[in-house]
Amino acid sequence: MILEKDPKPWNQNYKGHGLSKGKEREQRASIRFKTTLVNTLMDVLRHRPGWVEVKECQEASGPRVADTPVVQREPKGSRQPGFVEGDWDFYWCDVSWLRENFDHTYMDEHVRISHFRNHYELTRKNYMVKNLKRFRKQLEREAGKLEAAKCDFFPKTFEMPCEYHLFVEEFRKNPGITWIMKPVARSQGKGIFLFRRLKDIMDWRKGTAGKKLTSSEAQPARSAVNPPGGHDARSSEDQKDEIPVENYVAQRYIENPYLIGGRKFDLRVYVLVMSYIPLRAWLYRDGFARFSNTRFTLSSIDDQYVHLTNVAVQKTSPDYHPKKGCKWMIQRFRQYLASKHGPEAVETLFSDMDNIFIRSLQSVQKVIISDKHCFELYGYDILIDQDLKPWLLEVNASPSLTASSQEDYELKTCLLEDTLHVVDMEARLTGREKRVGGFDLMWNDGPVSREEGAPDLSGMGNFVTNTHLGCVNDRKKQLRQLFRSLQSQKKASS
Amino acid sequence: MLQEESDLSLVIAQIVQKLKGSNLYAQLERQAWASLQRPEIKLESLKEDIKEFFKISGWEKKLQNAVYSELSVFPLPSHPAAPPEHLKEPLVYMRKAQGSWEKRILKSLNSMCTELSIPLARKRPVGEQKELLNKWNEMGTDEPDLSLFRPVYAPKDFLEVLINLRNPNYENGDSLSFRTHLGLIQVPLKVKDIPELKEFFVELGLTTGQLGIDDSTQVPPELFENEHVRIGQKVLAEQDSAAAQQYIRQGSPTALRAELWALILNISSQPEDILYYEQLKTNVIQHDLLVDSLIYKDVKLTASNDDYYFVFEDYLYQVLLCFSRDTSVLGHFAYNSASPPKSYIRGKLGLEEYAVFYPPNGVIPFHGFSMYVAPLCFLYHEPSKLYQIFREMYVRFFFRLHSISSHPSGIVSLCLLFETLLQTYLPQLFYHLREIGAQPLRISFKWMVRAFSGYLATDQLLLLWDRILGYNSLEILADCPKSIVP
Numbered sequence: 001m002i003l004e005k006d007p008k009p010w011n012q013n014y015k016g017h018g019l020s021k022g023k024e025r026e027q028r029a030s031i032r033f034k035t036t037l038v039n040t041l042m043d044v045l046r047h048r049p050g051w052v053e054v055k056e057c058q059e060a061s062g063p064r065v066a067d068t069p070v071v072q073r074e075p076k077g078s079r080q081p082g083f084v085e086g087d088w089d090f091y092w093c094d095v096s097w098l099r100e101n102f103d104h105t106y107m108d109e110h111v112r113i114s115h116f117r118n119h120y121e122l123t124r125k126n127y128m129v130k131n132l133k134r135f136r137k138q139l140e141r142e143a144g145k146l147e148a149a150k151c152d153f154f155p156k157t158f159e160m161p162c163e164y165h166l167f168v169e170e171f172r173k174n175p176g177i178t179w180i181m182k183p184v185a186r187s188q189g190k191g192i193f194l195f196r197r198l199k200d201i202m203d204w205r206k207g208t209a210g211k212k213l214t215s216s217e218a219q220p221a222r223s224a225v226n227p228p229g230g231h232d233a234r235s236s237e238d239q240k241d242e243i244p245v246e247n248y249v250a251q252r253y254i255e256n257p258y259l260i261g262g263r264k265f266d267l268r269v270y271v272l273v274m275s276y277i278p279l280r281a282w283l284y285r286d287g288f289a290r291f292s293n294t295r296f297t298l299s300s301i302d303d304q305y306v307h308l309t310n311v312a313v314q315k316t317s318p319d320y321h322p323k324k325g326c327k328w329m330i331q332r333f334r335q336y337l338a339s340k341h342g343p344e345a346v347e348t349l350f351s352d353m354d355n356i357f358i359r360s361l362q363s364v365q366k367v368i369i370s371d372k373h374c375f376e377l378y379g380y381d382i383l384i385d386q387d388l389k390p391w392l393l394e395v396n397a398s399p400s401l402t403a404s405s406q407e408d409y410e411l412k413t414c415l416l417e418d419t420l421h422v423v424d425m426e427a428r429l430t431g432r433e434k435r436v437g438g439f440d441l442m443w444n445d446g447p448v449s450r451e452e453g454a455p456d457l458s459g460m461g462n463f464v465t466n467t468h469l470g471c472v473n474d475r476k477k478q479l480r481q482l483f484r485s486l487q488s489q490k491k492a493s494s
Numbered sequence: 495m496l497q498e499e500s501d502l503s504l505v506i507a508q509i510v511q512k513l514k515g516s517n518l519y520a521q522l523e524r525q526a527w528a529s530l531q532r533p534e535i536k537l538e539s540l541k542e543d544i545k546e547f548f549k550i551s552g553w554e555k556k557l558q559n560a561v562y563s564e565l566s567v568f569p570l571p572s573h574p575a576a577p578p579e580h581l582k583e584p585l586v587y588m589r590k591a592q593g594s595w596e597k598r599i600l601k602s603l604n605s606m607c608t609e610l611s612i613p614l615a616r617k618r619p620v621g622e623q624k625e626l627l628n629k630w631n632e633m634g635t636d637e638p639d640l641s642l643f644r645p646v647y648a649p650k651d652f653l654e655v656l657i658n659l660r661n662p663n664y665e666n667g668d669s670l671s672f673r674t675h676l677g678l679i680q681v682p683l684k685v686k687d688i689p690e691l692k693e694f695f696v697e698l699g700l701t702t703g704q705l706g707i708d709d710s711t712q713v714p715p716e717l718f719e720n721e722h723v724r725i726g727q728k729v730l731a732e733q734d735s736a737a738a739q740q741y742i743r744q745g746s747p748t749a750l751r752a753e754l755w756a757l758i759l760n761i762s763s764q765p766e767d768i769l770y771y772e773q774l775k776t777n778v779i780q781h782d783l784l785v786d787s788l789i790y791k792d793v794k795l796t797a798s799n800d801d802y803y804f805v806f807e808d809y810l811y812q813v814l815l816c817f818s819r820d821t822s823v824l825g826h827f828a829y830n831s832a833s834p835p836k837s838y839i840r841g842k843l844g845l846e847e848y849a850v851f852y853p854p855n856g857v858i859p860f861h862g863f864s865m866y867v868a869p870l871c872f873l874y875h876e877p878s879k880l881y882q883i884f885r886e887m888y889v890r891f892f893f894r895l896h897s898i899s900s901h902p903s904g905i906v907s908l909c910l911l912f913e914t915l916l917q918t919y920l921p922q923l924f925y926h927l928r929e930i931g932a933q934p935l936r937i938s939f940k941w942m943v944r945a946f947s948g949y950l951a952t953d954q955l956l957l958l959w960d961r962i963l964g965y966n967s968l969e970i971l972a973d974c975p976k977s978i979v980p
Binding site for chain 2: 260262263291326327332336338339342343407
């Protein structure tokens with residue numbers, strides 16, 4: 001009987017025991033995991049009963065972890081020539097490893113890895129826009145304008161420099177509005193700037209016309225955060241000289257964001273995709289709202305700190321107090337909205353967000369290589385405007401798993417634990433579950449209904465999706481009940 | 495019988511007196527005059543017709559709410575010959591203790607003043623006024639140097655004073671008996687015991703539905719929640735204060751809470767109220783008070799660092815700075831054992847003609863004061879309404895949490911109630927904590943002084959404050975820690 005253990009508080013150290021438990025288990029004697037990430041993920045993996053950490057041997061990259069238990073290497077059959085043998089069952093890898101090694105790594109049937117090969121179709125801003133536009137056209141052809149309009153959750157975006165002329169056309173149609181320029185491949189708010197005049201980007205464009213994206217990513221160490229008041233075409237040119245040219249997108253800036261306490265915020269929501277064909281996606285109940293540290297005003301587009309709510313950028317703002325963390329759990333946010341606008345408006349908003357998740361995944365469904373070994377935990381960034389309409393800012397394939405506070409630590413460790421439950425290396429689930437811990441099955445090759453036993457039909461008037469974002473997350477209790485009933489089912493059938 | 499009747503007529507007379515000066519009276523008068531135009535008003539039956547008109551048009555309800563509001567705040571009927579101090583606080587030793595505590599606070603404030611050589615008040619130069627006006631909605635961005643300021647006092651200082659409170663007429667005797675009170679508070683005040691509490695809080699019994707418990711996900715909403723929400727909407731439609739107060743004892747639905755609280759506290763945003771708030775704002779802009787720096791410091795230390803309330807930092811300044819200028823708050827000192835501190839114009843110390851109350855509202859903030867306002871920011875977003883609600887909450891409830899009095903909702907009684915309940919019903923725990931030197935009151939005191947703001951999650955806190963409003967008493971605060979401490 002495997003008991004669920006709670007992760008220890010973050011200031012304690014707990015050594016993984018690596019004991020194999022399972023004579024009664026059909027599958028592996030122990031599950032060998034590998035990861036280069038530390039903090040929350042490492043804590044969760046080490047605590048998982050029956051999971052053993054693999055020492056870094058073959059690859060030169062990655063630090064040696066001194067107190068890792070020695071790996072148990074099971075003798076394999078004849079090795080395939082030219083292939084690197086994977087000596088792990090589970091790898092939470094980073095995207096650079098994936099890019100370099102996925103194509104020549106042999107994986108047994110049971111092996112799981114935490115990314116899809118070409119996830120960037122969803123997470124790179126320019127690809128995502130392309131895929132979404134294409135999907136929208138297809139929907140319009142097949143189901144009409146109304147249906148296609150449901151894809152209008154993405155602010156008007158143009159790839160630069162190739163769509164520069166289209167962008168200028170749109171720009172001239174709407175004089176005076178603000179636009180935001182984002183590099184396609186960087187994260188944590190780097191390289192982003194706002195502008196209102198074509199002049200601000202004309203010089204930038206002259207230098208980049210005709211240059212294509214290089215295969216290597218921009219060095220993550222370089223920070224493009226300028227001191228306040230320093231955003232002009234000249235500073236972006238300086239950056240250009242030092243790093244390889246990359247693609248940007250110009251996007252319409254949402255000028256009427258919903259404000260709480262006069263501050264702008266965005267929402268971070270977690271979606272777990274187990275497969276694309278068929279599309280199976282789970283939505284986590286917890287998430288958070290990240291607040292900007294300063295009050296919102298359009299007159300200060302030079303002040304990067306106001307407009308970019310990524311915690312990474314906030315950390316450099318002079319007002320930042322590390323104790324605060326500037327975050328609200330999404331339950332708090334949901335309650336606040338309900339007391340201000342009433343429960344119906346909140347229901348509408350959250351089901352509009354469900355729509356964003358599903359349609360964005362559908363738009364890349366045919367493009368992403370759906371390998372059964374792959375799963376992915378996405379971090380969706382959503383912005384709400386004053387009319388309570390949600391907008392998709394971006395999708396992250398590697399959402400930050402570093403904890404900024406005790407509350408944050410608990411959220412992330414529970415999120416990761418539940419992810420591992422759904423991935424189910426221990427082969428405990430039946431596959432018919434609609435909820436595992438804090439995850440609710442949102443899409444299972446079709447919409448999933450909240451009602452028990454009801455047929456999963458769409459288009460019905462009283463259909464309620466099985467999502468509970470911002471609702472009570474009594475995951476411990478649910479997991480206890482779930483595993484108890486699975487245990488008794490197993491006993492009954494054996 | 496006669497005594498009751500004369501008490502009642504006394505109360506009625508006092509309420510009428512109070513309401514005559516209010517805005518409502520002027521409105522009613524205006525409405526009565528305007529109604530003369532209406533066809534159904536006949537000269538022969540003028541009085542009845544106007545009364546009927548008031549009933550139908552909802553004005554009678556407003557009057558009813560106003561009377562109910564006065565009754566809720568009105569002190570207990572006392573002997574007509576009782577001097578005003580008795581209205582504030584009937585027990586002499588309590589009055590004396592409050593007086594000496596106030597002296598200490600003032601001394602602390604004055605010494606900080608002389609140390610830092612900052613005047614208690616000064617007029618702002620025009621440039622500074624303009625700047626402040628521009629920054630009014632984002633005062634949180636201001637980072638004045640507050641390192642030299644200290645809060646005037648913290649709850650733990652206040653607790654020490656309460657521990658040393660003694661009734662000189664009460665002889666405890668040295669012998670220990672099972673009646674001996676083992677807690678820190680050693681004054682013989684009457685507090686409710688469990689049977690009395692059960693009766694008082696009858697709607698919180700196990701057989702009655704409660705929001706916060708009976709609306710959880712496992713319970714189907716048809717059992718309690720749906721009906722409760724429906725009744726809430728009906729109460730709001732009727733605009734009946736007394737009904738709302740009764741209703742909210744079982745908790746308020748999230749969407750209805752803001753309106754229900756406003757109804758119970760009899761707050762409606764009239765243009766006069768908004769104007770009054772704007773006037774206070776002008777006062778803040780024109781004059782700078784030393785107390786302002788204390789408020790700034792408190793907000794920065796407490797609410798800004800709170801995981802939930804940091805977002806509302808700017809609202810807190812907008813409310814608290816205006817609050818300290820509001821002289822209408824002085825009215826509550828009639829039934830508050832505390833008295834507003836007086837300040838004398840330079841060189842005229844002791845001469846009453848040159849005395850002013852300082853701060854203008856007579857309330858000196860202490861460490862954690864801003865947390866009274868923070869939870870309200872969840873419900874009210876319009877500054878003048880938020881202000882009114884907070885002011886009313888303060889003059890009805892919160893003032894009792896930091897003044898020494900014998901009132902059953904006063905902090906002394908709450909502490910005693912808490913300790914008594916714990917000693918009676920969880921004696922082993924109580925004794926054990928005492929043995930290890932952790933008197934339970936030392937742990938729970940700060941929770942009670944802040945009415946749990948900052949110590950409970952907001953949704954729980956708002957449910958708790960629902961009950962404070964519903965029962966018009968703070969005793970629920972003493973009951974709460976009993977379940978948390980173990």
